[in-house]
Amino acid sequence: MTLKLDNIFENFKNNLIFDDKHVLQSNYNPSVVEHRDEQIEQVASILAPVLRGDHVSNLFIYGKTGTGKTLSIQFVSNELLKRIKEEGGGFKLRIEYINCKLKNVSDTDYRILAELIKKLGGEVPATGLPTSQVANIFMDMLEKEKQILIIVLDEIDHAVEKISDDFLYKLLRLNTELVNSKISIIGISNDLGFLDKLNPRTRSSLSQEEIVFPPYNATQLKDILEKRAERAFKRNILGEGVIAKCAAYIARENGDARRAIDLLRVAGELAEREGIKQIIVRHLDEAKDKIERDKHIDFIKLQPKQFQAVLYAIIDLCDKKKNEPIFTGDIYNEYQELCYKVKLDVLTQRRIGDILSEFEMAGILNVHVVSKGRMGRMREIKLSLPKEIIIKAKEILKESLFY
DNA sequence: CGAGATTCATGTGAAGTATACCTTTAGGCTTAA
DNA sequence: AAGCCTAAAGGTATACTTCACATGAATCTCGTA
Numbered sequence: 001m002t003l004k005l006d007n008i009f010e011n012f013k014n015n016l017i018f019d020d021k022h023v024l025q026s027n028y029n030p031s032v033v034e035h036r037d038e039q040i041e042q043v044a045s046i047l048a049p050v051l052r053g054d055h056v057s058n059l060f061i062y063g064k065t066g067t068g069k070t071l072s073i074q075f076v077s078n079e080l081l082k083r084i085k086e087e088g089g090g091f092k093l094r095i096e097y098i099n100c101k102l103k104n105v106s107d108t109d110y111r112i113l114a115e116l117i118k119k120l121g122g123e124v125p126a127t128g129l130p131t132s133q134v135a136n137i138f139m140d141m142l143e144k145e146k147q148i149l150i151i152v153l154d155e156i157d158h159a160v161e162k163i164s165d166d167f168l169y170k171l172l173r174l175n176t177e178l179v180n181s182k183i184s185i186i187g188i189s190n191d192l193g194f195l196d197k198l199n200p201r202t203r204s205s206l207s208q209e210e211i212v213f214p215p216y217n218a219t220q221l222k223d224i225l226e227k228r229a230e231r232a233f234k235r236n237i238l239g240e241g242v243i244a245k246c247a248a249y250i251a252r253e254n255g256d257a258r259r260a261i262d263l264l265r266v267a268g269e270l271a272e273r274e275g276i277k278q279i280i281v282r283h284l285d286e287a288k289d290k291i292e293r294d295k296h297i298d299f300i301k302l303q304p305k306q307f308q309a310v311l312y313a314i315i316d317l318c319d320k321k322k323n324e325p326i327f328t329g330d331i332y333n334e335y336q337e338l339c340y341k342v343k344l345d346v347l348t349q350r351r352i353g354d355i356l357s358e359f360e361m362a363g364i365l366n367v368h369v370v371s372k373g374r375m376g377r378m379r380e381i382k383l384s385l386p387k388e389i390i391i392k393a394k395e396i397l398k399e400s401l402f403y
Numbered sequence: 404c405g406a407g408a409t410t411c412a413t414g415t416g417a418a419g420t421a422t423a424c425c426t427t428t429a430g431g432c433t434t435a436a
Numbered sequence: 437a438a439g440c441c442t443a444a445a446g447g448t449a450t451a452c453t454t455c456a457c458a459t460g461a462a463t464c465t466c467g468t469a
Contacts (some may be wrong), residue, residue, distance in 0.1 A: 110464095111451060127449050128425030130427070328413065348453055354416070373462025376412025 017272045017279070023232040026258060033075050034227060035220040036068045042286035043076045046183055046209050050080060050148050050311070056184040058172055060206050063213025069188050070097070072213070073152055080225030092147035094120075100159035103302075103318075107159050109167040113138050116151065131167075139174070141238050142181045146390050152186045157194040165199050166205070166376050172205040215255025221247035224257055225264060233268065239280040242267070248285055263287050296389050299362065300396060306347055311364070312397040313338050315390055318383055328353065333363040342401050356381065 022028055049056050063069045077095040084093045096119045098106050106115045114124045115135045120141045124134055142149060151171075156163070172181050187206050187370040189195075195203050214226065225243045243264070250260040263277075266287035271279045300311065313335040317326050328375060332349050339346045347355075356379065366382040383390060 065445055108449080118425095125425060127423065128447080135447090192459085345452095347451095349413080350415085350454080351452055352453090369459090371460040371462085372409055372411095372412085373460080374464090375462075376410085377459060378413050 003268045015275045016275070017237055017268045017349065018229055018232060019234045021268070023228050024261050024268070026262070027373070029074060030071070030228070031081065031272075032227075033068055033071050034224045035216060036072050036213070039211055040072045040076060042211050043072055044079070046403050047076055047150070049354075050093055050150070051083060051087070053148065054180045055175060056148070056150065057205050057208040058184055059186045059209045059211065060195065061186060061188045061211050061213065062190075062194075063188075064190055064215055064256065066254075066260075067213040068257060069213050070152075070154065070213040073097075073186065090146065092145055093145060093150075095150045096120075097152040097154065099156055100163070101155040108162050109164060109278065110134060110165070112153075112159075117141060120372065132262065133241075135170075141179065142183065143178065145178075146180045148182045148184070150184045150186060152188065154188045155185045155190065157197075158190040160194065160197055165202050166178035167193070168198070171201040172202065195315075211332060216251065216257050217255065218247045218251035221251050221257060221260050225260055228261060229264060232265070233279075237271075237277065237279055239278050242279055242284060245281050249284070249288075259291070262291055266276060266290055292386065293389055293392065296364070296385060297392060297396060299364070300393050301400070305344060305401070307355055307358070308397050309338055309342065309344055309398055310335055310352060311359065312394070312401060314365070314381065314383060315394050315397070325380045325382070327380060328356070329378060333354070338401075344401075354380075 023030075043059070043061075046059055047056055061069055061073075073095075074097075081093060081095070094284075096116060098112060098115055100106055100112065104111075106112050107139075110127075110129075110131045113131065114126070117124050117134070117138050122141050123237070124137060135238065148188055149302060153159075156168075158177045171183075172185055185206065195207060198206065222243055225247055227245060246260055246263055250256060250263065253259075263284060264287075267279050267283035270283045270286050270290070271277075300308070300333065303311065310331070313331055314326070316333045316338075317330055321330075328349070332352055335352060338344070356365065356367060360367040364385065366384040367379050369377065370380050
C-alpha cells in the first residue's frame with residue numbers, strides 16, 4: 001500500500017504541467033477580478049453603507065453563469081470585512097452565500113432558513129418544526145448580536161417554484177422586525193424573466209437596486225485565462241494558440257469564464273495523464289467532451305432512485321424506438337415494467353409528469369406539449385444529451401438500479 | 404362543404420395522505436432527604 | 437418531594453397520491469349549399 005502511495009506521490013511531485021493547479025479550480029478566489037470593474041464599483045457603492053453600520057438596499061443581480069457575479073460579490077465582501085475588522089464599529093458583518101438550486105439542501109423556505117441558521121452556528125432538525133418557528137429561531141440568532149447580515153441567494157430563479165413569494169417578501173422585509181441587527185438580500189438570477197414571476201411588491205423590494213453582469217467577450221476571456229495560466233502552469237507548457245482557441249470557443253458559446261477555466265484545467269490534466277510536456281489544441285477538444293460528460297454523469301448519479309428509473313425508462317425507450325418521437329404514456333408504461341423488474345414502488349403518472357418537468361428544468365430532456373387531436377394531448381419528449389453520454393448514462397443507471 | 408360539437412390522453416392545479424421527524428406533556432419510576 | 441425517563445399526543449415538511457377540471461387539434465355531426 002505504501003509503495004503504491006509512494007508511486008502516486010512521486011508522480012505527482014514530478015508533474016510536468018502544473019505549477020499551482022489550485023488557481024484553476026472552481027473554489028479559487030483571485031485577488032483581482034478582471035474586467036468587472038464597473039460592476040464591482042456598483043456593488044461596492046450599494047454595499048458601502050454597511051461601513052457606517054447602516055442598512056443596505058436589497059440588490060438584484062442578473063447575469064449568466066460564469067460572468068463573475070459570485071466572484072465580484074466575494075471580492076467586495078472581503079474588502080468590506082477587512083475594513084470593518086480594521087475600523088471596528090461595534091457591530092459584526094456577515095455575508096452568507098446560499099445556492100438555492102441545491103436539491104434537498106437549500107431549495108425550500110424551510111431549508112434555506114435551516115442553512116442560514118447553520119451558517120450562524122445553530123442547528124435545526126431536517127423536518128418536524130413549523131417553518132414559522134424556524135424563522136423565529138433564525139431571528140433570535142440574528143438578534144443575539146449587533147450585526148448586519150447580507151444574504152446572497154444564488155440562482156433564486158431555480159427555487160422560485162418551491163419558495164413561496166410570501167417567504168421571499170417576509171425575508172426582504174424582515175428588517176422592520178429586527179432591532180439589534182439588520183439584514184439585506186442579494187438575489188442572483190440567470191433568468192431576467194425571473195422578476196416578472198414575482199408579485200409586484202416582492203419584486204420592488206428585491207430589486208431596489210439592479211446590476212447586470214454581461215458575458216465576457218473573447219478578448220476578456222483571453223486575458224483572464226492568460227493571467228490564471230501564468231500562475232497555474234509551468235513555463236512553456238501551453239501550446240501555440242491554446243488560450244486563444246479556448247477563449248474564442250467559450251465566447252462563442254456563452255462567455256462562461258468558469259467553463260473556460262475548467263476547460264483549460266482539464267486539458268492540462270489530460271496532457272499530464274498522457275505524460276506530454278505540452279498542452280495542445282487537441283487537448284482542449286478532448287477536455288470539452290470530458291467536462292460535458294462528467295457534468296451529466298454526476299448529475300445522473302446524484303438523482304434519487306425514482307428519478308433514475310424514469311430516466312432509464314426514457315433511454316431504453318429511445319433505443320427501442322430509434323428516431324420515432326416518444327410520449328408520456330410510453331414512458332410511463334416502460335417505467336412501470338422497469339419497476340416490476342427492479343422491485344421499485346410504482347409512482348403515479350401524475351408524479352412522473354412532474355419528474356419529467358424537473359428533468360426538463362435540469363436540461364436533460366427536451367419536452368414540449370403537442371396535441372394529437374383525437375389521439376389526445378401529450379408531451380413529446382426527447383433526450384437532449386449527446387449519444388455517448390447516453391450510452392454511459394445507461395450503464396450507470398443499470399448498475400444503480402439493478403444491483 | 405364547413406361550422407361547431409365531440410373526443411381522447413394527458414396536462415395541471417388543489418387538496419389529501421403517508422412517512423419521518425419534532426416538541427410537549429403527563430405519568431411512572433427512582434432517588435434522596 | 438424532586439428529578440429523570442418514557443410514551444403518547446399533537447404538530448410539521450416533504451414526497452407522493454387522488455380528484456377534478458383544463459387543453460387543443462383531429463375527427464365527427466349535421467345543417468346547408
